[in-house]
Amino acid sequence: MTLLGSYLTLAAVLFCLGLYGVLTKRNAIVVLLSLELMLNAVNLNLIAFSKYGMIPSLTGHVFTLFTISVAAAEAAVGVAILIVFYRRRVTVNVDEFDELRR
Amino acid sequence: MEALQTLTVQDLWTLAPELALLVASVVLLVVEMFLPARVNRDLIGWLVMLSLAVSAALVGVHMADLQASGASAVSVLGGTYRVDDFANILKLVVLAASGLVVLLSLGSVRREDIPIRGDYYSLILPAALGAMIMASSAELITLYVGLELMSVTTYVLVAMRKSRPSSGEAAFKYLVSGGVASAFILYGMSLLYGATGTTGLGEIGAALSAGSDPFERLVNIGFYLMVAGFALKLALAPFHLWAADVYQGAPTPVTALLAVVTKGAAFAMAYRTLFNAMGQDERDLVLPALAVLAAIAMIVGTTGALRQSDTKRFLALSGVANAGILAIPLVLDLSHVHTSLFAEFVYYLIAYVFMNVGAFAVLAMVERAEGQTGLDAFAGLYHRAPWTAGAMTVLLCSLAGLPITGGFFGKLLILFGTVQTRAYWLAAILLATTVVSYYVYFRIIRQMYMRGGRTEEPIRVTTPAGIVIWICALASVALGVLPRPILSWIDAVFSLPADLMVR
Numbered sequence: 001m002t003l004l005g006s007y008l009t010l011a012a013v014l015f016c017l018g019l020y021g022v023l024t025k026r027n028a029i030v031v032l033l034s035l036e037l038m039l040n041a042v043n044l045n046l047i048a049f050s051k052y053g054m055i056p057s058l059t060g061h062v063f064t065l066f067t068i069s070v071a072a073a074e075a076a077v078g079v080a081i082l083i084v085f086y087r088r089r090v091t092v093n094v095d096e097f098d099e100l101r102r
Numbered sequence: 103m104e105a106l107q108t109l110t111v112q113d114l115w116t117l118a119p120e121l122a123l124l125v126a127s128v129v130l131l132v133v134e135m136f137l138p139a140r141v142n143r144d145l146i147g148w149l150v151m152l153s154l155a156v157s158a159a160l161v162g163v164h165m166a167d168l169q170a171s172g173a174s175a176v177s178v179l180g181g182t183y184r185v186d187d188f189a190n191i192l193k194l195v196v197l198a199a200s201g202l203v204v205l206l207s208l209g210s211v212r213r214e215d216i217p218i219r220g221d222y223y224s225l226i227l228p229a230a231l232g233a234m235i236m237a238s239s240a241e242l243i244t245l246y247v248g249l250e251l252m253s254v255t256t257y258v259l260v261a262m263r264k265s266r267p268s269s270g271e272a273a274f275k276y277l278v279s280g281g282v283a284s285a286f287i288l289y290g291m292s293l294l295y296g297a298t299g300t301t302g303l304g305e306i307g308a309a310l311s312a313g314s315d316p317f318e319r320l321v322n323i324g325f326y327l328m329v330a331g332f333a334l335k336l337a338l339a340p341f342h343l344w345a346a347d348v349y350q351g352a353p354t355p356v357t358a359l360l361a362v363v364t365k366g367a368a369f370a371m372a373y374r375t376l377f378n379a380m381g382q383d384e385r386d387l388v389l390p391a392l393a394v395l396a397a398i399a400m401i402v403g404t405t406g407a408l409r410q411s412d413t414k415r416f417l418a419l420s421g422v423a424n425a426g427i428l429a430i431p432l433v434l435d436l437s438h439v440h441t442s443l444f445a446e447f448v449y450y451l452i453a454y455v456f457m458n459v460g461a462f463a464v465l466a467m468v469e470r471a472e473g474q475t476g477l478d479a480f481a482g483l484y485h486r487a488p489w490t491a492g493a494m495t496v497l498l499c500s501l502a503g504l505p506i507t508g509g510f511f512g513k514l515l516i517l518f519g520t521v522q523t524r525a526y527w528l529a530a531i532l533l534a535t536t537v538v539s540y541y542v543y544f545r546i547i548r549q550m551y552m553r554g555g556r557t558e559e560p561i562r563v564t565t566p567a568g569i570v571i572w573i574c575a576l577a578s579v580a581l582g583v584l585p586r587p588i589l590s591w592i593d594a595v596f597s598l599p600a601d602l603m604v605r
Contacts, residue, residue: 008296015289022282031278038285045292054316055299060292063243063301067288070250074284077254078277081261085270097275099268100347 007048015041028092032078039071113178116185119160119193120234126153127227134220143219147208150223151201154230158197165190165595174597181302182241187596189238191448192370195455196237199362200230202459202570207355209567210466216262216353229255229359233367237374242291242301245371249287249335253280256364260352272351279334279344287331293317293324294379303378310381318383325380325388329395332375335368338395338429339402342422346410349418354469357414358462361421362455369428369451373444376432385436393433397531399426404535407542413465413475417458420501420542423535424454430516430532434523445592446519450512452588453581457500457509460574463567464494471561480546482555490563491550493575500578502543503536508581515589 014037021034043064050060086092114121126149134146164185168176175186204226216222232252239245257280261273295301297317298309310321330341337345349357380388403423410416428450431443465475467490472479484491500507513536520529563571581588 015285018285019282022278028274035278035281035285038282039288042285042288042292045289046295049292049296049299053296053299057299059243059299059301060295063246063292063295066243066247070247070254073254074250074257074277074281077257078274078281081257081270081273081277084261084264085267085274088267088270097271099271100275100350 004048004052007044007052011041011044011048014038014044026094028082028094028097029079031094032075032082035078036071036075039067043067109179116164116176116178117183119157119164120231120238122153122157122160123227123231123234126150126156127224127231130224130227131221134224137220143223144208146220147204147223150204150227151208153227154197154201154204157230157234158194158201161190161193161197169595177240179244181304182244183235183238184240185238188374188444189234189370191592191596192237192366193234195366195448195451196230196233196363199366199455199459200226200359202455202463202573203355203359203363205566206358206459206463206466206570209564209570210355210463210470211353212470214265217264218262222259222262225255225259226359228252229259229363233363233370236367237370239374240303240378242295242303245375246284246288246291248367249371250284252364252367253284256356256360259356259359260348262356263351263353266351268351269353270351272348275344275351276348279348283331283334283341285331286327286334290324290326290328290331293320293327297321297324303375306379307381310379310384312381322384322387325376325384326391328375329388329392332368332372333392333395336365336372336425336429337418337422338399338425339422340398341395342399342402342419342425345422346406346415346418349421350412350414350475354414354462354466354475357417358459361417361458361462365421365425365428366451366455369432369447372429373432373447389433392429393525393528396426396429396433397528399423399429400531400535404538404542408538411477413468413477413479413546416477416542416546417461417465420539421458423539424458424501427513427516427532428454430525430528431519433528434519434525442515442593443519444596445589446512446515448592448596449515449581449585449589450509453500453508453512453578456574456577456581457497457507460493460497460571460578461501463570463574464490464497467561467563467567467571471559472556477546477549478553480549481553482558483550483561485558486555487561487563490561490568490571493571494550495547496575496578498543498547500582502540504540506579506582508578508585511582511585515585 018034018037022031025031046060046064175184177184229252232248235248257273257277260276261270263269294306297320298306334341400423403419407416407419431447468479469475500509503509503513
């Protein structure tokens with residue numbers, strides 16, 4: 001149980017770091033990286049539960065595989081959108097994403 | 103451990119509506135690639151319409167089968183996928199809304215706006231497919247895959263207007279907020295899985311109802327995180343800040359898709375998950391939080407719309423207020439005798455789909471003529487296109503909730519629900535925001551009838567867009583004049599314990 005506790009704590013810390021990064025970082029690439037950090041915290045949670053949880057089962061592993069592949073697809077689309085944007089505006093600074101206001 | 107199950111022909115038939123969309127989207131993407139450049143890409147759009155119609159027909163056949171057999175649901179894929187009346191009704195709503203959006207695109211999207219129109223049309227299919235999977239899933243992994251299929255596709259659709267930087271900016275904002283939302287939902291799901299050792303919604307609900315749960319706090323945190331994620335997806339205030347920017351930057355038909363299809367699917371996900379997976383303790387603890395979010399959304403959406411000068415941002419904020427209204431049946435106390443909550447929800451959702459798609463269709467026509475989407479683009483619309491101005495008036499009255507429109511009856515039914523379950527404070531907020539919203543929506547009506555336009559030149563309404571506008575306007579009136587048949591149909595088809603619950 002203690003091992004489960006440490007894994008869950010690590011995952012929670014990772015999740016919060018990721019959220020902090022998404023909310024504060026200026027570089028759009030770093031924002032995408034922070035998003036991945038949040039999703040990987042979930043993976044850690046799932047794996048820890050499926051190994052050390054009250055009711056260990058394989059479902060957590062399966063869930064993780066799905067999360068990893070879907071997160072990869074999301075990241076690919078994210079970078080593609082960023083490239084489309086970069087071609088027009090030549091910046092990845094999130095502070096300059098300010099065309100849509102009012 | 104269950105024995106390894108094989109996929110039978112019967113299972114494939116159960117999945118036929120989804121498979122039709124899947125096959126069509128793959129085939130159309132390939133066809134588009136090999137189609138000579140001189141062929142008009144609208145052909146792909148019509149084929150997309152056809153496949154949506156085929157899928158809707160298959161859903162209809164399934165509904166009839168289900169009624170005839172007397173069973174409440176058909177489960178396939180080891181109980182992870184469930185075709186019941188809840189799913190079927192929402193699938194029909196999603197397919198109809200997607201069809202209207204494609205028709206609107208056929209009438210409003212120009213080559214210089216979206217250079218890759220073939221891909222644009224065929225990408226609407228996976229979005230609808232994801233929404234259908236969300237409506238039907240009885241298990242967390244399936245739910246998540248459906249959610250991401252829909253979300254990732256809509257990220258791409260938002261970015262389609264490649265010539266404008268605002269489109270890419272909107273897509274990036276949508277991607278980041280959507281990604282954060284899925285991360286929250288996933289984190290909540292992982293905690294639920296950890297506490298119960300299963301990802302089936304029914305099993306989670308059974309485990310949590312059984313009581314004496316050592317992970318009680320973990321489960322509650324999990325539900326709170328999921329509610330936050332749902333609120334982000336639904337654009338409930340205070341998680342709504344992305345909505346105005348994304349709606350403004352996206353191509354107008356895609357904005358309509360975001361407003362109705364993704365919102366409808368997110369509601370399907372919220373209803374299915376929160377009703378099934380929660381025990382009574384969790385309901386008492388977590389649903390008041392969602393009720394507060396719904397109330398804030400109604401207030402912030404209505405007052406925020408007052409200050410907007412861009413029609414798309416205006417409609418985005420109106421969507422926030424409507425999301426709050428649609429969330430009300432979800433949070434009502436089930437211990438009172440109140441069984442019609444799904445009928446209330448679906449009735450308002452149908453009304454919301456028609457009035458919103460119609461308003462966006464009129465906006466798309468005005469945008470085509472004026473080149474901008476400010477509220478002042480509507481100035482003098484009565485002189486430039488009197489019939490369209492009339493249709494828009496009907497749609498805006500429905501959005502505001504004036505009598506003899508669908509929006510009025512939808513709000514009235516939800517109001518009855520809140521009073522029946524003694525949620526008087528929600529009823530008060532719903533009434534107050536409705537009164538304010540009359541002023542909000544009459545801002546556009548004032549522009550159309552009482553302001554002189556820049557020119558008196560008539561606005562040309564393309565035939566497909568005209569069809570969409572009139573379908574939506576007439577449906578809004580029909581829902582207001584004849585609410586009885588639709589309500590009794592929903593009541594006849596749907597019963598809460600048999601159809602929504604995965605047991």
